[in-house]
Amino acid sequence: MQTDLLPPPADGRVRVMLTLPFAGPLDYLVPPALATARPGDIVTVPLGRRTETGVIWDATSSLPPEFMPPPQKEVPASRLKPVAARLDLPPLPAQLRQFVDWVAAYTLSPPGMVLAMALRANALAAPPRPASGWVAASPLPTGLRLTPPRQKVLDAVSASPLSTGDLARQARVSTAVIRGLAQAGALNAVEITPPPPFATPDPAHCPPQLGGEQAQVAAELRARVTEDAFSITLLEGVTGSGKTEIYMEAIAACLDAGRQALVLLPEIALSAQWTGRFGRRFGAEPALWHSELGSRLRRLTWRAVADGTARVVVGARSALFLPFDQLGLIIVDEEHETAFKQEDGVTYHARDMAVVRARMSRAPVILVSATPSLESLANVGAGRYRHLRLTARHGNATMPEVQTLDMRADPPERGLFLSPVLTGAINDAIGRGEQAMLFLNRRGYAPLTLCRTCGHRMQCPNCTAWLVEHRARHILTCHHCGYDEPIPQTCPKCADTDSLTPIGPGVERITEEARATFPDARILVMASDTLNGPAATAAAVERISRREVDLVIGTQIVAKGWHFAHLTLVGIVDADLGLGGGDLRASERTVQLLHQVAGRAGRAEAPGRVLLQSYVPDHPVMQALVSGDFASFMQQEAEQRRPGFWPPYGRLAALIVSADTPDAADMTARALGQNAPQLDGVQVLGPAPAPLAILRGRHRHRLLLRARRNIAVQPIVREWLSRVRPERGARIDVDIDPVSFL
Structure with a gap:
């Protein structure tokens, strides 16, 4: 029920949810001047000696009984303070308010802290004042003296109003001429309506040519959207099968229906290549939503989502809390990614919450992955999700050949980390004019630094974690709290000089070895330390696409959906990394990550090859990667978890x-x-x-x-x-x- 239409209670009491860690809304009185206030209105209210921003909340909750928080004691009306003001902002839709309540109850978080994710302070700032411009008076004043400069000005404003500066430049006159015409009554001041911040995507702009199973899957997804009802579909497709192009057909159907679409990506770095694909398909860029947006663009985007002019939004997990009122489709790309789980503040999984948001909006949700999570596969098995598969790569591309390199049989030279078999394969690929990639999911130069004399290990003073050497920046840093210090010349414990030595490889150390091994190769490093945001990532991707790079070396950022047509060889430096520890999902995550990395090879005409450096080549994870039998591996995982009632059971x-x-x-x-x-x-x-x-x-x-x-x-x-x-x-x-x- 759309509670936005309900009138305030007869006693004038309203509940206001503040962006503070209270157990629920606080009661206030509605003054006569705000008698038309309704649930969803964004208001300011007094709280102690300060003023806070909040939202008028619904009088009743739609939560299931087991999620209902304990009832709050009602404050007598005589002690209530009045609402101070209603802000000139679009109201928060009822569906979003219900979603905030649901997320708070499910995660056991204060609802105000969930609301804070929907009411970003810099998104709520007042909009900029409209610019003013000039139009010609009609009719022109009697007796107006028309000089050639004045006539140029009047000719320039005949089509559309222009600001003083733009008018002076276009007519090639001084601003004094414009002021003289205004004083003579020949120009009238008007407000210039700014253009919409986002162009409208055109579903018919450049539709793809699909055939076979691609056309069938695209038709099925379009059908889900046109049903105008809640549904959940798992779209599983091998790497390079065209999943993105296919689910964009669901977006086209959503646009045809006049509704909004939301696409969630696990990493904002992916947005650069994704928006390029989107622009080619629809002839316009989507709206972006992530942490690196500036305040002005964040404010424009928030309002454009609320008023519906932002038709398609692509963003990180926080985009779930934007004020969509006509949400017709949610897509979660790479749904298996753990980056969708927010660990700080309100802890929630964006994939799971996307399903809830879609249900509340009566919209379909599409979960997309080459390696679906066991949770999603279990829901397919239980009949809760539809399951669509793409089994072949697009065009003439084939799946890469995957081999393990037993590091016991083909070890690297002392002090190095790349097997001679791998280095030989890289040399061959570069020699053929093809591109190669080395993957190691570990930032920095070395994960541990110790003293050869006394055995002291450099540890973070704030965490039980080793300091990671970043040689390029000459520091040791903690990846958990951000602490860093210069690399010392002497051991802090025994004071021996030049005794500290790096242990194990990070991506910087692999790069150092690669530069020495392949001195003529053009090498590019892709890691969060070297790529500061989507723009830097887009520039790196462009260099690879223009074949200005022979060897790409990267961390997990290289695993996410990139299409490099000339990359034929992928080498996994340490395939065993991630298998240790007590994480029940360790094997599942390792298979998913390495399968994604392997999928970068051979995505065009030339066949691909993947080499896994491993000390345990018989491990089920390695065998699954070599055989490509992801389904059997996940079935084994399910059989191990089901008896002990481990998730998803x-x-x-x-x-x-x-x-x-x-x-x-x-x-x-x-x-x-x-x-x-x-x-x-x-x-x-x-x-x-x-x-x-x-x-x-x-x-x-x-x-x-x-x-x-x-x-x-x-x-x-x-x-x-x-x-x-x-x-x-x-x-x-x-x-x-x-x-x-x-």
Whole structure:
């Protein structure tokens, strides 16, 4: 029900949700001057001695009973303060308000902090004042003296109004001539309406020529959109099968229906190549939404989404909280990516929340991947998701040949990290005029620095993590808290000089080895340290596409959907990286990542080859990559998780205790353990020190609640937390459906 149309209560009481960590909305009175205020209106209200921005909230909630927070005590009307003002902003749609409530209840987060993601401060600033311009008076004043310069001015404004500066330049006169005409009454001042910030995409601009299974899948996706109803479709296609071009046909159907579309990408770096494809298909650029937008563009985009002039938005996970009112389609590209999980603040998974947002908007959602998550595959098996497959690459391209290099049989030379077999293959590829890629998912020069004399290891003072050497910047840095220090000349412990040595390779070290091994090769490094934003990424991609690069060396940023027609060889430097540790998804993530990287090879006419350097070539992950049998591997993963009710066949909720002192963290964690719920189908693991026992100077413990899939964990966790009072300086964070276990 669209509660926007409901009148305020007879007693003038309204609920206002503030972007603060309160348990729910606060009550205020509506003054007579704001008698027309409705739910969704953005207002300012007094709070103590300051003024805060909030949204008039709905009087009733649409949440299911198990998600309902505890009722709040009603404040007497005599103690309520009046709403201060209503802002000149589009109201927050009812669907978005319901979505905020749902996300808050599901993640056990304060609803005001979820609302803060929808009400970005720089998006709510007042719009710029309209520019003023000039038009010719009609009729012109009697007796007006028309000199040649004056006539040029009148001719210039005959088509459309122009500002003083633009008019002077176009007519090639001084501004004094314009002022004289205005004083004589021959020019009238008008406001110049700015053009829309985003051009309207044209669904018929350049439709692709599709055939076979591509045409069938595209028709199926268009049908889902034209149903004008909620549905979930998993689009699975091998790398290079044209998934992007195909789901753009669903966007075209959405535009034809007069509704808005949202596309979520896991990395904003992907937006450069994606928007290029979009522009070629639709003849216009989409609206972008991510953290690197400037304040002005963020404000324009927010308003354009609210008024519907932004027809297609592509963005990071936070784009889910934009004020769409006519949302007709959501696409989650690379749906398996863990980058869709927000770990700080409100912890939510954008893929899962996209399904919720689509349901509330009665819109279809399409989840896209070459290597779908086990969660999505389980939903397909349960009949909750439709499943569409693309089994072949587009055109004449074929899937690359994948081989393992047993590093025990073909080890690199001492002090190096590339097998002679791999270096030989790179030389051959470059010699044929083709491009090659080396992948290592580890930033910096080396992950560990130690003293050869005393064995001291350089560790972060704020975290239980080793400092990573970044030789190009001459620093040691912590990738968890951002701490850095210059690389010392002497060991901090034994004071021996020049005894510190790097252990293991990072992408910088591989680059150093590659420059020495291939001195004539043109090398490009693609990592978050070297590519600062979408513009730098677009420039790098353009260099590769123009064949100005022979060898690409990169971290996981190179795995995401790039199409390089002349890249035929991919070498995985350390295929075993990521298999260790206690993460239940380690094997699944490794298969997905390496399969994506491998998919960069051979995407055009020339066949591709992938070489995996591994010390465990018989590992199921390596065997799955070599055989290309992703389905069988995921079935094995499912069989391992199902008996213990591990996701997706059970539910998890993590409680992370952090405190300034180890005693406060330990005592709070023990209190949680002693008060753990004792319920059938529910098990609590822990408390135990977190793998990152100290993070950003805070001591950490973890507890993990595991439940059968038919049990809602939120009310259990909420009641559990109510029985424990954290020690002074301690905090308990809740992560529903955790992805990281650090």
